[in-house]
Amino acid sequence: MSEVIGRLGRVSVLAEDVADPVRPVSKDDFLADAQRYRRELLAHCYRMTGSLHDAEDLVQETYLRAWKAYDNFEGKSSIRTWLYRIATNTSLTSLDGRKRRPLPAGLGAPASDPNGDITEHREITWLEPLPDAPHEDPSDPSVIAESRESVRLAFVAALQHLSPRQRAVLVLREVLQWKAAEVGTAIGASTAAVNSLLQRARAQLDAVQPSQDDTVDAPESPEAQELLAKYIDAFETYDMAKLVELFTADAVFEMPPFDGWYQGPENIVALSKKHCPAEGPGDMRFTPVIANGQPAAALYMLNRETGRHEEFQLHVLATRADGIAHVVAFHADGTLFEKFGLPRVAT
Template sequence: MTAAQSLDEDFLALADPYRRELLAHCYRMMGSLHDAEDQMQETFIRAWRGYAGYKQQSSLRTWLYRIATNTCLTALQSRSMRPLPSGLGAPDSDPTAELVQRHEVPWLEPIPNTAYDDDASDPATIVTSRESVRLAFIAALQHLPPRQRAVLVLRDVLQWKASEVAAAIDSTTPAVNSLLQRARAQLELAMPTTDTLVEPESPEEKALLERYVTAFENYDVEAIVEIFTKEAVWEMPPFDGWYLGGENIGRLISNNCPAQRAGDMRLLPSWANGQPAFGLYMRGEDGVHRPFQLHVLDVTAGGVAHVVCFFDLGLFEKFGLPQTPPT
């Protein structure tokens, strides 16, 4: 084995354990799993090329995060923010109005827990990680300029010192503190205020999710309405509308859902962004259920407070969901 081959193997062995957390970091910065995967790959390429000159003045983990942060900052120079419909600045929509698709908008994307959690089935792991990858938090980050976004993630999520952040983004400690102050103020404006989420896998959550599945699979609009809180939000990119309150959500579903009777919809459980999620399958004219939407839920003690329905059918494969539900 040559010295170069030995160096390559040494780098891969040391860096690979950080792959999942670096993906989560890139996702917070980019708001897209696809973009995050691209930037993580670029991070590893840059790190591999520079590993021979790595002087161990910081830990390998810190060094990789520096590279990942700057890789994302470079990529964000040519990209627009990734919003949810409720972040476009328009008021809530009339549930009886025509739906409008905006495919030109680079919408926020969900991330499966399995992409960034070493043990995504462990509720304790989900509790620890979910706040920093929740859809509401990622959506709020999109309203920050890239450098503010980087500073807030490094300081408040990763708990880096201001001096470490300054070194990572080639800035000064006073400048980092100023960026952080502005980022926190903007984040407070962008983050919706909701009731406290119930604990993952708790009896309360399980009971509410069972009601959610039953209501949709029975196509019981009245039961669906009762599941939501009074201030619940429903949104479904690439459609640009968003809907406030259980009654309006019920009207929207009544007016637009292609289901006609019980059994037309099937739901399979998953996890996205540390939150419960469901792949929803719609029965076609041939009687076969096929992917239709991916629902990501905020579940509170008072009911479901937020649902984002993603119509990107490619998400089913990314989330390990089958193309047809089991019979």
């Protein structure tokens, strides 16, 4: 995890607090102009909460609060910085008293037996995936790469182990590259308190140690695309022997809301054979997408009663030079595919 933090520390474009153009003359003009920050504010609130649904609500609340308070905005910072302050405090308020959003591997239990029963826990508020920004066209392509780095599942899952204030400090300092004094102003803490929170947050992340995902391929890289294509083909043709060959020796597979997690290629394939409702080639269809800045694929499973392939899971992959290192298969809940702009039934 320290390697991930180190790479985030190089996010110069995202951290740049560029002076805003001429201050809009009305609150409505301000609100229209401030929409250009919506996507990055969504990513910020998502890092804080681990929930796309919550992040969307928090961004809306951020804009509402900013609109109401705009007459008191003195222009001592950029509008972008001001919006981040509001978004951070709105997120902290929303997190008060809430439990963290884990992935199954973060619950603290050992790896599960793939031949055992699987247990569904809808009552747990699980970490949610984040769709890629549609049609994003920044002036510098590194903006996409670095923003994706900061919403990768391994990083966001690790953030869930921190207290909300530790989370806020680490994101503002390491992702946005704010100075300690600026962070203190944003969250109402002294510089010394900010430095202490950051130190404890770094130590906590190192203790979590999701090291296997520290170096992964970009989703559009030829390597990642090739592995994703082979992964899809192995499932669609129901070639389990081919699937074994795609995973790294330490690969992890998990599928919230089921609480188990599985390690090693043979165990992952054994899990698929025992618990996947597919019976053979043609039962599964996949649509490639990008989630959390990682290669992903939406799985449509054949419903034998209707004869249609219906929404089932969203598989988010972490790929490395030696293969697929991690898969989180999020079960469709009636809204998941819609959030990714996907139909509920394959055409």
